[in-house]
Amino acid sequence: MELNDAIYQRRAVRHYTDAPVPTPAIEQLLRAARQAPSAVNQQPWAFGLFRDPDLLNRMSEQAKVYLQANLPRDLALHHLSDTISHPGYNVFHHASTLIVIYAKPARFDPIEDCCLAAQNLMLAAHGMGLGTCPIGFARPWLNLPEVKHEFGIPLRYTAVMPIVVGWPAGPTPPVPRLDPEIVCWRETPGRGLSAVPFPFAPPPTRQP
């Protein structure tokens, strides 16, 4: 798959078939994730793999209960609160696999590195015909000490990006993107550089 196609066609997939993701495919995703750049090549990531539907259902229920009890006030008033409290709502969208990217303690902020690994993983999955969706809803619950303890995750590891992976049950329509907000655009005046083909107009260059 062309890189641009992957970037433009990847979607947050929320409907999956029951078909499991083969282990070699999971390994391929982890290899793609570890190709991400990281500060001083510290590679501060670790991966949690959850592939048991019964376990994932139980985790979804527990994550929902925790989230509802601890929703930030602004979110509690938001429509998302209705979504989460719906009895049929599964935070993992019934995907067959959950991969949690954990940040290990590292000298230079490891969270950014893990987010880059997550994007690599999601693009690679898309290239393989797999769907993915980051699941921020599950993160607070996954970071509870008792939950880490249950799954043998070191307490000092932080769940940064839970990502469900599975075979899409159908196409996912794109959601709109805002134009990039350009807060600064400086270039050498008179060199015609602003003829760069951009779909959005840069603001006029102002000299200090």
Ligand SMILES: Cc1cc2nc3c(=O)[nH]c(=O)nc-3n(C[C@H](O)[C@H](O)[C@H](O)COP(=O)(O)O)c2cc1C
């Ligand atoms: C940090 C993060 C957390 C997210 N958490 C959730 C989530 O809990 N549940 C969900 O269905 N989608 C979640 N998403 C997916 C976004 O809603 C989705 O990426 C966004 O609407 C743009 O859609 P697209 O990925 O199809 O382009 C999350 C995305 C990110 C980056």
